[in-house]
Amino acid sequence: MRIKTLFIGLMVSLSTLSSAQTVIDSTLVIKDSVKISEEVTMEKSPMRASLYSAILPGAGQLYNKKWLKAPIALGLVGTGTGFTIYYNNLYKRYRRAYIAVREGTPNEFTGILTPEQLAVIQDDFKRKRDYSVALTVLAYLLNVVDATVDAHLFTIRHDSEMSFKPTIIQGEMTPEPVFGLAFNLKF
Template sequence: MKRTVFFLWMSVGLLAGCLPALGQNPAPAIVPAPTPAPVDSTRQVRSAADTIPAFNGPTIRIGNSELTAEGDSLVRAADTVLVTRGQQDRMHKIIPKQATIRSLILPGLGQAYNRQYYKIPFIYAGFGVMGYLFVRYRGLAKQAEDGYRLLLYGDESSGTAQKVEEVVIGTQIVRSSQTAKAYYDLFRRYRDLNTLLSVVLWGVNAVEANVAAHLKTFDLSDDISMRLEPAVIPMPGTGLVPGVRVALTFK
């Protein structure tokens, strides 16, 4: 009985000592972070990567381009950089087929298309020589033909055939119809040969324009490379033999 009373007394004492502490606000163990201030979402901080300056004028120049204001945005205007004659020549796209067709239509036109004007005088000089020789040998062949007829049949211009002892062919005096016939065949062959050479020169002119156009468009950049690769080479009588292969890469 005494023990029960003692425990009750101790319980009441402890309860009385804790009542004043329950009336106070205890300090929290973890202090919360302060609540951030509200931010207006309509105001955005401008990106650091955006380096276009703000302006109020009609245009602004950045590098070689001009920017114009259109509403609230910037629109790139047409590039006003002038291109030099050398840059125009480098931008000239050469098509070998076009150069060949132009040369077949008119000699020298393909060379002009390739911008190789210095070749045109040589082409027409060749045609001039061929034309001169053609006219000359055609005239000599006509003289030899007339001389052959005069020596063989005589002069019939007066109505009666008069015998002719000699004729002049070029700078040569001919007294035989057989000799006149030989001169005629010789000069005729030279005349026909110049006609054939003129046709050949026309074809060479077209081929040259095509080759020059291909050389102008040939890729000489660093993309062309060569490398060595191991390979197995079949050899007759010995079978497969290890070797080295050279590989050229054209890009």
């Protein structure tokens, strides 16, 4: 008789614990679903980020909350534009002087530089202007691509189930420990 009551008491307590465990598990599921819905609302639009960066360099980085990248992007494109304008003005100045010397009209470089020297100087400034334009366009495109990629990867960066951690692993060729990077993914 005592064994039956002990057995029934044990079963009742286990069923109570298992039902409590079920309640705890359902709250965990509810918390996980809330966490997933929060991540969905935190998602950034790559199209919007690229559009912002295309209109104003660095604005897409601000949209993605990359505060330090925004002034860098704006500074690179602005500096490139400034160098382009500077070299273009010098090219035009020496081009006008070269044409004036070839036509025989006096200018600011008459008697100082020969037509050959003016041609070399104007070609040098033209080449610098062209390189400056190319680098500025490259910086501008990289700004847009960076904003787009950051927007695409925004939800992955904030995913609590995926992580990269430094780890020490056994080397394949030697028994010495080697530093590595572990990729952890929780299901």
